[in-house]
Amino acid sequence: ITFYPGKYYFNYVDIGTDCTIDVHNDISTEDQDNSVMIFVGSVAGGGFGDRLNLNEDCTNAFAFRLYYAGQGTMEFGVASQSDYGTLIAPSGTISLRNAAIWNGHIWAQNVVLQQNSEINNDNLD
Numbered sequence: 001i002t003f004y005p006g007k008y009y010f011n012y013v014d015i016g017t018d019c020t021i022d023v024h025n026d027i028s029t030e031d032q033d034n035s036v037m038i039f040v041g042s043v044a045g046g047g048f049g050d051r052l053n054l055n056e057d058c059t060n061a062f063a064f065r066l067y068y069a070g071q072g073t074m075e076f077g078v079a080s081q082s083d084y085g086t087l088i089a090p091s092g093t094i095s096l097r098n099a100a101i102w103n104g105h106i107w108a109q110n111v112v113l114q115q116n117s118e119i120n121n122d123n124l125d
Contacts (some may be wrong), residue, residue, distance in 0.1 A: 047074035061104035
């Protein structure tokens, strides 16, 4: 499944074991918003995990934004892969998988950093 710049709204997401989510974005200009924004009400199976592949064309924390409205846990991250974006889960938990590196912002009820994972907001565009 590939997402290009735009806004996407889902009440419920169930990501199969063979599914990969590719996100393509770019630096927004004054006249055009090239960001990818995804709203998810609830998700099956613990979240996106390592199936979210951010093919990012820029290192801007606002080029990819995900809002999770659920109360459960949303997992992200691939070991030793550096991703950029903003994750928002006001009633839920954001969990970064082992050795995942998230460059940007995370705002959630709870944030879980698994072994050797990190949040980094230095050197953002």
